[in-house]
Amino acid sequence: MIEDSVYVVCPLCGADDYRLRFPATVSPGEEKKIEYYRCTSHHLGRHEDIVQCNRCGMVYNNPQPDPEALLNVYKEVEDPLYREESRARERTFKRSLDQLQRFIKPPGRLLDVGCYTGVFMKVAAAEGWEVEGVELSSWAANIARKTGFEKVYEKPLEQLALPGESFDVITLWDVIEHLSHPAEMLRNVYCLLKPGGVVAFSTHMVDSWAVRFLGTRYPFFMDMHVVHFSRKTTKRMLAQEGYELLKIKSHHRILRTGYFLEKLHHKVRIRPARSVVNWLSRRKWLADRFIGIGLLGLVNIFARKAKSREHRA
Numbered sequence: 001m002i003e004d005s006v007y008v009v010c011p012l013c014g015a016d017d018y019r020l021r022f023p024a025t026v027s028p029g030e031e032k033k034i035e036y037y038r039c040t041s042h043h044l045g046r047h048e049d050i051v052q053c054n055r056c057g058m059v060y061n062n063p064q065p066d067p068e069a070l071l072n073v074y075k076e077v078e079d080p081l082y083r084e085e086s087r088a089r090e091r092t093f094k095r096s097l098d099q100l101q102r103f104i105k106p107p108g109r110l111l112d113v114g115c116y117t118g119v120f121m122k123v124a125a126a127e128g129w130e131v132e133g134v135e136l137s138s139w140a141a142n143i144a145r146k147t148g149f150e151k152v153y154e155k156p157l158e159q160l161a162l163p164g165e166s167f168d169v170i171t172l173w174d175v176i177e178h179l180s181h182p183a184e185m186l187r188n189v190y191c192l193l194k195p196g197g198v199v200a201f202s203t204h205m206v207d208s209w210a211v212r213f214l215g216t217r218y219p220f221f222m223d224m225h226v227v228h229f230s231r232k233t234t235k236r237m238l239a240q241e242g243y244e245l246l247k248i249k250s251h252h253r254i255l256r257t258g259y260f261l262e263k264l265h266h267k268v269r270i271r272p273a274r275s276v277v278n279w280l281s282r283r284k285w286l287a288d289r290f291i292g293i294g295l296l297g298l299v300n301i302f303a304r305k306a307k308s309r310e311h312r313a
C-alpha cells in the first residue's frame, strides 16, 4: 500500500505554476493498494488531481505517490493475469516491432526497459536482435529469466553500470507514463545508445480524441500513470534530451476478447448491460478470440539519438 502522496513541480520544465485540468476521481486519502499498480489493473480512470503546467503545457498528476514508494511497489508487484494474456501481448509487440524495424534493422543490441515477463524480448529475439532487459518486479524478472533470457537486470536503469554507447535500440513499452522524472530516463537512455541509435516508447496522448471525449474518466488516467504527454510535450522533451523525432504512430493494442470484456464489466454501471457483458465474457468461443483496440489515444514514438545534444544541463 502507498501511504503518501507528494506535491511536485513540472516534470518537463521544473516550473511550479499549474492549473487543474482533470479533477480527481478518488476521494482524498483513499487507500492505494498494490494491485492498482499491476499491468492489468482494473483501477482504470481512478486518479488524484491531474494538472497542466502553465509554462510548458505538460500534464501530470499532482499530488502523486512519492517516487521512492513507487519504486518499492514495482519491485513487489505480481500479476498472474498478465501471463495468461501473453499471447495477445505478443501480437501487440510484433506490430510495434514491425514499426520500429522501419527505422533500424537487426542484427544489433536491444535493451528493453520494463521488460516485465520478457514477452517483447521473445518477439525481438525471434527477429534476430540480441536482447537484454531491465525489470524491477522480481516476480516478472524471474519469469523472463526462466524463458531463457539471462540478462535481466532488477535495478533502475540509472543504477546499472552498463557500458555507454553500447545499444542500437532501447525500448520502453508502457513505461514512460509511470515515471516521475521521464526526461531523466531519456537522458540515461541517451548515454547508453550508440550514435544514431533508436529509442522507442509507447504512451497515451493527452491531446487525443479519446481524452477530449472522456475527460477525467479517460481509462489511462490512473494513479500509476503520473505523467501524460501530448504531441507538443513529447517533441519538447525529445528535443531537450538530444533526440530527433522519427515518427509518432498509432498503437493498436491487441487483447483477448475475454480479457477486454472482463475489463469492460468493471466499468459498465448500467445493470442489464453489465449482465450482457458478463454473459459474453463467459462464452469460450468468443473469449479466446483476439480484438484490436484503437482510438484510445495510445501511440508508439520513435526517435533517433542526435549527434549533438543541446541539453540545458
Ligand SMILES: [Zn+2]
Pocket (backbone or CB within 6 Å): 010, 011, 012, 013, 014, 015, 053, 054, 055, 056, 057, 058
Ligand atoms: Zn512545465
